Amino acid sequence: MKRMVKWAVLAVVVLAAFGFVGFLYFVPPLMSTDPQEFINGEAAMAPPVDGIADPAVRALAERGRYVLLTTECTGCHVTPGPQGPLPDMYLAGGRRFTTNTHGVVVSRNLTPDKETGLASRTDDDVKRVLRSGVYPDGRSIPHGAMPWAQFSNWSDEDLHAVVVYLRHVKPVRHAIPPPAAGAADAVIPGAFEIVEGVDAGKK
């Protein structure tokens, strides 16, 4: 009897060990998950435009959503959480980048929040950043910190559509700290940029 218990315990321990190694090995199942799940997840982050009452604004926002989704603005402007980007913090920013060329920057909050987002910025202010990388006070944004030079290839009309969509995503209170000094290759030799997965913003 005692022996059986011993064996049973051993079996449980061995199974648990295998289970744990299996857990370590297979979670998260990035390479075995159907690609479609990732694809659906990407679209699910970007809120649909159905709720917009004015049909013309809705049509513009739909175009803006398409441009924003396929340009993958979420590549930077997500709020990293322990399980991946926080879905209810869409475009609220907070990811930290340590770069060689422009120090430590944190992706900004693009939601229309009054204090921490874009609500107080005019359409022209937002367009000027996306097109020319210049803040209303004249400061330039290094184009490596935010690829505005690439986005300058959007037509004026697509640029407008993007801004319309940004005005209709859910406002999220999330304060983003200002840029700081630092260099990637001081942290890791040969590195050009280090992209972190922790939220550097304040809720």
Next chain:
Amino acid sequence: MPQVPSGLRRVASAAVCLLLVGVAAGIAQSPADAPPTDVKTLYDNSCASCHGTDGRGHGPAADALNPKPRDFTRGTFKFRSTASGSLPTDDDLYRAISHGMPGTSMLSWKGILTDDQMRALAVYVKRFSPRFATEQPVPLKATPAVPSSPASIEKGRAAYESLACGACHGDAGGGHDAVASGLQDDWGHEAVAPNLTEPWSFRGGRTAADIYMRLKSGINGTPMPSFADTARDEDLWHVANYVVSLARKPVWEMTADELKDHYARRAAADAASPVQRGRSLVASMACGHCHTPADREGRALPGLAFAGGVRMRLVVWGEVVSANLTSDNETGLGRSSDSDIKRALTHGIKRDGSRMLPFPMGWPAYAHLTPQDQDAIVAYLRTIPAVKNQIPPPARPGALAYLASKFQMLVRGKDFPIVIFAGNAGSAGNPAPSAAAARR
């Protein structure tokens, strides 16, 4: 639980081509010539990221811009009130700064800089070209405006035809998007004849007076000639009135039904010129950020546009190197079928059937491109000149190392950042930057 998808979400796309702002000023000037420091500082802070500290139009952001920023050293300026080939007046330069160039990254600085600052910059940029020391601008005189009227517009339409404006700008009567391609400007860049139905993007302004002056002065450095000698002055006013009359509604003024029609027409126009659409998508989606290798200061390595080779460390999953997107048969996409390319772009499945992680390549986002836009991207990629740059396969960690880092990540909650390395990890190595690139 996994820190992974968060930590390593396809952020890297916003990464690779970072470029240095404020590189050492490279212009040699005698002390007597030296500009007041504050104007130089103003220029370096506000203008140099596109125009370069040396005024050559090769600032760190210039590569991605279309049209390209002005190279001041040539003394060739597009938008002037002066004769064809002539230098611009100070007022012309001031106007470019204060009004900006609609449709481009050249913003209107009005309200950001003071009038004095803009005037000072207009004078400052003249230092870059010796032409201003030896030549004088030849101002053109505008004749009194001919007010627009149906009769004037009709005369303008006739003159538009007789002057063969449509050869580049299309049959503007019904010529929506019918513009010439394959034109080049003096700087060797593609010159796109503006769509005359979209006046909000007219660089030199959209009023009849602006357009009249364009017709009279021409646009230096581009295929747009001056008609000062080849047309009657009055006809230029008629053409200007006609061009103003061609304006269509912009999307921000359209009703829902008009928008529906507009986007359908837009899609049809894009379908008719897939390479152009693909080029614009590849540029704005910043594909080159990961697929064009750069040095540690973020300058693109010469001759390796879209040749891949950017090494990224994902720690847990090992290291991956961005793919060669050029049309090279052995090392690029030359032997990949269209559907191979689209499957990789939208589903992260490589030609050999193996899979990519859902980051740093943003295929889950690109999957939402319309089939037509996917085709356009493929069509454009086919036109990128072949570069031989063999990309090493992903380096996966050993089982023990993998389990150890997974333990760190899943149990101890450690965040493993994506580390992006400078340089080219492909077989073509790291060519030295050209002298021109080093200067910027």
